[in-house]
Amino acid sequence: MAFKEGFLWGGATAANQCEGAWNVDGRGPALTDVTTGGSVNSPRYVTFVDKDGKPGKIPAHGGVLPEGAKYAVLEDELYPNHDGIDFYHHYKEDIALFAEMGFKTFRMSISWSRLYPNGDELEPNPKGIEFYRNVFTELKKYNIEPLVTIWHFDTPLYLEEHYGGWKNRELISFYERFVKTCFTEFKGLVKYWLTFNEINNTVMFLDLFGGKASDEAYQNAYQHLHHQFVASARAVKIGHEIDSENQIGCMICGITFYPLTSDPKDILANRHTWEQNIFYCGDVQCKGEYGSYAKRLWKEHNVNLEITEQDVKDLKEGTVDIYTFSYYMSTIVTTHKVDEKVGGNFSAGAKNPYLTYSDWGWALDPDGLTYYLEMIYDRYHKPLMVVENGLGAFDKVEEDGSIHDPYRIEYFREHIKAMDTAIENGVDLIGFTPWGCIDLVSAGTGEMRKRYGFIYVDKHDDGTGTMKRSKKDSFEWYKKVIASNGKDI
Ligand code: P53
Numbered sequence: 001m002a003f004k005e006g007f008l009w010g011g012a013t014a015a016n017q018c019e020g021a022w023n024v025d026g027r028g029p030a031l032t033d034v035t036t037g038g039s040v041n042s043p044r045y046v047t048f049v050d051k052d053g054k055p056g057k058i059p060a061h062g063g064v065l066p067e068g069a070k071y072a073v074l075e076d077e078l079y080p081n082h083d084g085i086d087f088y089h090h091y092k093e094d095i096a097l098f099a100e101m102g103f104k105t106f107r108m109s110i111s112w113s114r115l116y117p118n119g120d121e122l123e124p125n126p127k128g129i130e131f132y133r134n135v136f137t138e139l140k141k142y143n144i145e146p147l148v149t150i151w152h153f154d155t156p157l158y159l160e161e162h163y164g165g166w167k168n169r170e171l172i173s174f175y176e177r178f179v180k181t182c183f184t185e186f187k188g189l190v191k192y193w194l195t196f197n198e199i200n201n202t203v204m205f206l207d208l209f210g211g212k213a214s215d216e217a218y219q220n221a222y223q224h225l226h227h228q229f230v231a232s233a234r235a236v237k238i239g240h241e242i243d244s245e246n247q248i249g250c251m252i253c254g255i256t257f258y259p260l261t262s263d264p265k266d267i268l269a270n271r272h273t274w275e276q277n278i279f280y281c282g283d284v285q286c287k288g289e290y291g292s293y294a295k296r297l298w299k300e301h302n303v304n305l306e307i308t309e310q311d312v313k314d315l316k317e318g319t320v321d322i323y324t325f326s327y328y329m330s331t332i333v334t335t336h337k338v339d340e341k342v343g344g345n346f347s348a349g350a351k352n353p354y355l356t357y358s359d360w361g362w363a364l365d366p367d368g369l370t371y372y373l374e375m376i377y378d379r380y381h382k383p384l385m386v387v388e389n390g391l392g393a394f395d396k397v398e399e400d401g402s403i404h405d406p407y408r409i410e411y412f413r414e415h416i417k418a419m420d421t422a423i424e425n426g427v428d429l430i431g432f433t434p435w436g437c438i439d440l441v442s443a444g445t446g447e448m449r450k451r452y453g454f455i456y457v458d459k460h461d462d463g464t465g466t467m468k469r470s471k472k473d474s475f476e477w478y479k480k481v482i483a484s485n486g487k488d489i
Pocket of ligand 1: 014017197198253326328388392435441442443444445450
């Protein structure tokens with residue numbers, strides 16, 4: 001096995017999906033707090049009251065709030081992110097379990113609205129800072145290096161409502177204030193940072209799943225992204241100024257795209273899909289400027305971006321130190337009509353006859369991970385980290401409390417082999433943090449029953465559960481993998 005000495009084995013989570021304590025110690029709400037639970041067949045909804053005070057809901061992906069409506073928590077709805085798995089009150093117990101598995105690193109995110117409840121305050125909430133300092137100190141106790149995502153889909157709700165979210169340039173300065181606080185307050189405790197989780201989702205999810213988005217939707221998405229690129233670049237600069245030890249990365253939702261046929265039109269469409277969905281963001285964040293194809297993408301949807309001279313300078317000066325990404329699946333691109341679609345959530349494309357699919361319709365494709373790693377390393381020559389990967393599955397608790405999850409072990413075994421191959425082939429891969437190392441709320445469907453963890457949490461979709469933690473079979477297996485630095489899989 002080719003994993004280097006000091007390879008960062010660990011696990012990954014996000015604040016809004018695990019912390020719970022959504023309104024505790026001065027935390028303000030985020031969009032996820034007005035988002036209901038869904039399932040593979042039914043979407044999550046965002047809830048609101050309209051201008052006449054009548055309750056209503058819109059689909060979380062692609063829904064548009066009616067004129068004059070306000071986001072609201074409704075009485076007869078369930079909001080899984082409100083409780084998460086209550087990491088807020090269980091972090092010591094959870095970190096002890098991570099340490100038992102031998103984690104070298106732990107990926108987590110900071111809830112923006114825990115530090116700045118509305119997002120536009122001048123001073124942070126001391127209780128929020130105290131919580132994260134306690135978590136980082138606890139990790140240090142076990143020599144676990146925190147890997148901190150600054151923004152993981154959870155812009156404070158107030159900024160969404162009063163400023164219109166990221167399509168408003170003002171968000172850049174609020175984010176800047178937030179990151180300055182993070183870098184200053186947690187200096188010496190945290191060295192690895194990611195500026196925006198799966199930044200490319202904003203444009204990738206526009207038309208990946210069947211429908212065609214409007215030009216206006218593209219305009220907003222590209223302007224939103226531009227503001228996040230500038231915010232990210234400024235964060236990199238600020239982070240380096242505050243502590244030259246800081247290693248700051250981008251985070252891309254890594255999907256490997258394949259053409260369905262050898263029709264040159266499919267090959268070209270596939271290349272263009274990589275450009276829009278994957279390279280567009282990585283190129284700006286790694287190379288400091290838009291790719292040559294960006295003009296074509298904007299033209300296709302009549303997009304006119306507002307880009308200032310200062311923006312161009314910031315992008316150039318704020319390139320990331322490392323490239324990180326999530327990897328769950330590959331997807332098929334074609335210009336041809338297809339009979340059989342995959343179904344499931346986030347996977348409406350053509351079915352790949354060479355692959356099998358998870359219960360949520362996600363293609364299981366370890367070779368796609370090797371492909372992605374090799375392709376991206378060759379493009380940027382920056383250290384890479386796979387900061388999410390894993391199998392969302394139904395787990396069964398046996399009468400004696402044990403949980404047998406050989407399917408998860410098998411999944412990871414194949415993906416670890418895929419990483420090993422890429423390293424053998426020259427890729428500088430420095431870390432691996434499987435997603436939801438402890439069960440948590442799914443981002444896509446809001447479910448608890450879509451479980452990823454080595455650690456099981458007794459929490460269910462109807463809101464019941466004791467929050468008790470227990471080890472699945474994969475827990476001991478992963479412990480062995482880490483202890484042998486990836487040799488004993
Ligand atoms: P869930 C879609 C496709 C690939 C990754 O996803 C995605 C999504 C959005 O759901 O998100 C990442 O929970 C994301 C995590 C998320 C994880 O993948 O839908 O960074 O927050 O939980 C897994 O199964």
